[in-house]
Amino acid sequence: MKSYINSLIAVIPVENFDVASSWYASLFGRKPDLIPVAEVAEWQLAEGAWIQVSIDPERAGSGAVVVGVDDLEAQRGVCSESGIQLDETQEYPGVIRMAEVCDPDGNKISFVQDISGFDPAG
Template sequence: MTGTPTAQDLFAGIPVADFDHSLAWYRQFFGVEPSFYPNDTEAVWAVGEHSYVYIELLPDRAGRSMLMVMAVDLDNTVAGLARRGLEPHRIEHYEEGMRKMVYADPDGNEISYGGVSTATA
């Protein structure tokens, strides 16, 4: 294979220290139950076609992850998170109305939604 590698599926993993506590937080974050459980220490959410975010019980590695999901509708996504009681840990602004809304899970892992606000598009 030459050039940029291509992927069939993408799994982004987040190590957590307390599986049950983190599972509750990620249910709140995504607003849905996990798509599937590969085993007793992992939960997986489908976040797009062939794109998944999963948590895994790995206490020694917890709190060091960061990942971003590009939202189709950032404003609606952020409003849904607010309705579920979650506010961003920080907001980053970029050119042409691009924003990154950073949320921190109970371990300090950062999971973000990025996109262009319709108010600034």
């Protein structure tokens, strides 16, 4: 079956937009790539893959997103340089290595390195 999907945006609900957007700028090492409307900030993490931080006090803290990385320890270093400490690395042998952090509202961000050797392109 043919898929017509060409992009993905993970929406992270936050209570305080200024605090959250500053925290995510530190996490990603740069200001947002796009601010389409007031109290919405977006970072493009890969081609067609975006994280959107938006004000939504009723749902704040209920988000979770998994971000694939090529090198988990290198990502840990990037986060550490910005003052953000990831949790201890968890490894599922032959599958993934991952480390997590929660934003100021409690939304969970997981950085995951595939160590399975699986190639989705076939």
